[in-house]
Amino acid sequence: MISFLLNLVRNLFSVFIDILPLLVVVTSFQLFVIKQPFPDLAATISGLVFVLIGLFLFIQGLEIGLFPLGEKMAFQFSEKGNIWWLLIFGFAIGFSTTIAEPALIAVAKKAGEIAAEANAIPHTNESIKSYAFWLRVTVALSVGSAISTGVLRIVKGWPIHWFIIIGYIFIIILTAFAPKEIVGIAYDSGGVTTSTITVPLVAALGVGLATCIRGRSPIVDGFGLIAFASLTPMFFVMLYGIIIY
Amino acid sequence: MDLIYHSANVLLDTLKDVLPIIGVILFFQLVVIRKKIDNPGRLAYGFFLVVIGLAIFMIGLEKGLFPLGEAMSRQLTNPDFLVKGDASLLERIEKTGTVYPALYFWTYIFGFFIGFSTTIAEPALIAVALKAEEVSTGAISSWGLRLAVALGVAIGISLGCYRIVTGTPLHWYIIAGYIVVICQTYFAPKMIIPLAYDSGGVTTSTVTVPLVAALGIGLASNVPGRSVIVDAFGLIAFASLFPIITVLGYATIAEWIANRNRRKGFKET
Numbered sequence: 001m002i003s004f005l006l007n008l009v010r011n012l013f014s015v016f017i018d019i020l021p022l023l024v025v026v027t028s029f030q031l032f033v034i035k036q037p038f039p040d041l042a043a044t045i046s047g048l049v050f051v052l053i054g055l056f057l058f059i060q061g062l063e064i065g066l067f068p069l070g071e072k073m074a075f076q077f078s079e080k081g082n083i084w085w086l087l088i089f090g091f092a093i094g095f096s097t098t099i100a101e102p103a104l105i106a107v108a109k110k111a112g113e114i115a116a117e118a119n120a121i122p123h124t125n126e127s128i129k130s131y132a133f134w135l136r137v138t139v140a141l142s143v144g145s146a147i148s149t150g151v152l153r154i155v156k157g158w159p160i161h162w163f164i165i166i167g168y169i170f171i172i173i174l175t176a177f178a179p180k181e182i183v184g185i186a187y188d189s190g191g192v193t194t195s196t197i198t199v200p201l202v203a204a205l206g207v208g209l210a211t212c213i214r215g216r217s218p219i220v221d222g223f224g225l226i227a228f229a230s231l232t233p234m235f236f237v238m239l240y241g242i243i244i245y
Numbered sequence: 246m247d248l249i250y251h252s253a254n255v256l257l258d259t260l261k262d263v264l265p266i267i268g269v270i271l272f273f274q275l276v277v278i279r280k281k282i283d284n285p286g287r288l289a290y291g292f293f294l295v296v297i298g299l300a301i302f303m304i305g306l307e308k309g310l311f312p313l314g315e316a317m318s319r320q321l322t323n324p325d326f327l328v329k330g331d332a333s334l335l336e337r338i339e340k341t342g343t344v345y346p347a348l349y350f351w352t353y354i355f356g357f358f359i360g361f362s363t364t365i366a367e368p369a370l371i372a373v374a375l376k377a378e379e380v381s382t383g384a385i386s387s388w389g390l391r392l393a394v395a396l397g398v399a400i401g402i403s404l405g406c407y408r409i410v411t412g413t414p415l416h417w418y419i420i421a422g423y424i425v426v427i428c429q430t431y432f433a434p435k436m437i438i439p440l441a442y443d444s445g446g447v448t449t450s451t452v453t454v455p456l457v458a459a460l461g462i463g464l465a466s467n468v469p470g471r472s473v474i475v476d477a478f479g480l481i482a483f484a485s486l487f488p489i490i491t492v493l494g495y496a497t498i499a500e501w502i503a504n505r506n507r508r509k510g511f512k513e514t
Contacts, residue, residue, distance in 0.1 A: 018371065021362035022452075026313060029358075033351055034320050038313070047309015051366075054302025057294045058368050065291020067376070072288075073270065076278045085277050089269070096265035102258060103454055114475070160439045161430045168423040175416045184415055184478030191449035191485035196299060197262055199447055200372035207380055218380045224439035226373075230446030230485060 015056045023048065062200055070204025071211075078212040083155060086209075090151040093202065094229060095144030103192040104139060108132040111185045111237075118181045120245045135240060142236040143193050146228035147202065153224065154209045157216055160224045167231045174238040182241035189237050190230040199226060252304050259300040263292070299451070302368065306452060314359065314456040318463035321352050344469055346410045353403045356460060360402035360484060363453040364395035373447050377440055385440070393495035394444045397488030402457060405483035409464045412471060415479040422486045429493040437496035444492050445485040457481060 030038060038044055077086045098104060112121075112128035112135070121127045153160065175183055194202075202225045210222035274282065282288065320326055327348045328335045337343070364370060374387040408418060430438060449457075457480045465477040 019366045021358075021365045022310070025358040025362040026310065026317070029317055029321075029355060030313070033355075034317060034326075036320075039316065040312075044309040044313060047305045047307075050301050050305025050308065051310070052305075054298045054300070054305055055366070055368060055371075057298030058302060059298070059371060061291045061294030061296075061298055062372050062375070063291070065288055065293070065295055066372075068291070069270070069288050072282060073273070073278075076280060080278060085273070089273050089277075092269045092273075093266065096269050097262070100261055100265055102262070103450075160442060164442055165427055165430070168427065172420050172423065175420070181475060184475065184482070187415060187419055187482030188478050188480075191446060191481040192454060194369070194446050194450065195262055196369045196372075196450045197266060197295060199369040199450070200376070201266065203373050203376050203443075207376060219377070219385075219436050220439065222380060222439075223373075223377070223443050225443070226446040227439065227442030 011059070012052070012056055015052055015059065018055060019048070019051055058196075066197070066200045067204045070201045071208035074205050074208025075212055078209060083152075086151055086155070087148045090147040090205075090225075091144040093144075093198070093205075094147035095140045097195060097198040098143040098193050099136060099140040101193060101195050103195075104136055104189070105132075107185060107189055107192055108135045108139075111135055111182065114181045114185070115241075115244065118179065118245075120179070120181075131244070135237065138236050138240045139189055139193060139233045142232040143229045146232040147225055150206070150225040150228040151209065153228075154206055154216065154221050155213060157221055160227070164227060164231065167235065171231075171234050171238070174235060174242070178238040178241050179245045182238060182245075186234050186237035186241065190234045193233050194226055194229050202226060202229070248308075251307070252300075255303050255307065256297075256300045259296050259303065262299075263296050267292075299368065303451065306455075311455055311459075315459040315463075317355070318456075318460045321355055322349070322460075322463040322467040324467060338469065344410060344412070346407065349406065349410050349464075349468075352406050352410075352460075352464065356406040357399045357403040359456055359460070360453070361395045361399035363456055364398040364448050364488075365391060366452050367448060367450060368452075369447050369450045370394060370444070373440075373443060381436070385437070389495065389499075390440070390444070390492065393492045394448055394488040397444075397491035398448050398453065398484045400491070401483035401485075401487030402460070402480060404487075405480040406460065406464060408479065408483075409461060409471060409476050410468050412468075412476065415482065419482060419486060422490065426486075426489050426493065429490065429497065433493040433497045434500045437492065441489050441492040441496070444488045448488050449481050449484050453484060454481060457484060 030036060073089070077089065109132050112132035115121050115131055116123045116128050121131050149163075153163065178186065203223065206225045207218045207222035210216040210218040216222070274280075324335055324338060328338070338345070370391055374390045377385045377390055378387040404418070408415065433441070458477075461477040461480045462473055465471045465473045
């Protein structure tokens with residue numbers, strides 16, 4: 001009982017350390033730079049307590065839920081020995097988590113408005129909506145194929161840097177041809193696609209695969225799936241822009 | 246009452262985030278793998294904790310921190326705040342539309358620190374850093390990685406704010422950054438490379454994106470000659486590029502120091 005309580009206090013304290021910088025920055029800017037009292041101190045403090053508890057539960061859940069799940073899936077797939085199912089699984093995880101991602105929905109809507117502003121599509125609600133929808137499908141397809149390719153890379157043990165460098169070169173070339181309005185969104189879309197729940201699951205999957213397959217090192221081969229998932233959307237969003245305009 | 250309604254909404258959003266994952270996993274588990282998972286109850290409990298934890302975390306952010314961060318971004322980029330009571334300067338700015346990048350000093354500083362502190366609190370990064378420490382059996386420390394990533398985001402956001410103020414095209418920065426990353430890849434220890442590339446995508450999620458977006462919109466709508474619709478973008482791209490550079494740099498320097506110490510040790514014995 002005592003060790004349980006001690007553990008609880010220790011974990012809560014480490015979560016507190018995680019959000020301490022944010023607390024210090026916000027407080028000191030509010031008091032010393034803007035020089036104003038907090039507009040709603042009660043809301044800020046209760047919000048902070050929520051953040052603390054939430055992060056604590058999330059980290060607990062990672063260790064008992066998401067990490068073991070990703071590893072178990074990796075283990076079972078490699079036991080089955082059918083690489084096609086594994087690739088399809090990677091694609092499905094990438095596609096399904098991206099298509100519903102709230103951050104992406106917001107970005108796609110904004111992109112639709114910009115396209116209408118630039119007269120690339122008719123200035124109606126209907127066409128903006130369909131533009132945003134197909135943009136989301138584009139990004140989701142690209143994340144799906146990225147995870148799939150990344151899984152194939154882990155299985156084959158190919159070094160990651162060639163993929164990334166070639167990806168960068170393609171992005172630079174496309175930047176020259178893409179309409180100016182879409183470049184900013186395309187670059188941003190790389191960062192917003194991978195959600196907080198997808199990241200740990202995909203990381204555990206990659207590391208699990210690299211652990212199961214003989215000759216792969218979990219640290220050198222296991223990571224990199226998220227890098228793929230943040231690279232391809234930039235490329236495809238620009239391509240989408242070029243085709244539409 | 247309002248809080249309950251809002252909380253239910255956030256929980257629903259988080260569930261929407263999780264349902265596709267559960268669906269895909271269940272499908273593959275039942276149709277393709279067709280094997281029993283041992284201890285499904287414990288896994289489900291962990292999953293439940295993740296969802297509830299993330300929802301509570303988001304409610305706290307939206308209640309306490311986001312409104313404050315947004316208000317601060319608005320205030321820091323407000324022309325009245327920038328000129329510090331210098332009425333003639335304010336008039337000149339409004340009349341001529343000239344941009345004085347130096348006036349936005351506090352915005353760059355704010356961008357730096359808010360980028361750093363939100364990244365330290367980012368759940369996805371905590372997850373990846375934990376995994377990296379576990380897998381590398383301690384060679385990569387969870388805190389070392391997180392600090393390196395946070396420093397990268399800080400530099401990225403700060404520079405990104407400067408870019409919005411000056412209005413230089415985004416792609417020159419990104420292309421230059423890519424070239425730096427490619428050169429660094431050549432020198433960096435092999436072990437860190439995939440992790441460094443990953444850190445770009447991991448950093449920008451739940452905490453960082455909303456606050457940074459508020460900063461971008463605040464800047465783009467207050468700086469003369471910038472439009473929210475075109476110039477507000479790009480901060481997230483900066484925040485996902487610069488961590489790659491700092492993580493690669495951190496590992497290269499750490500390895501260099503370790504090698505030097507080892508060589509010194511040889512000489513002494």
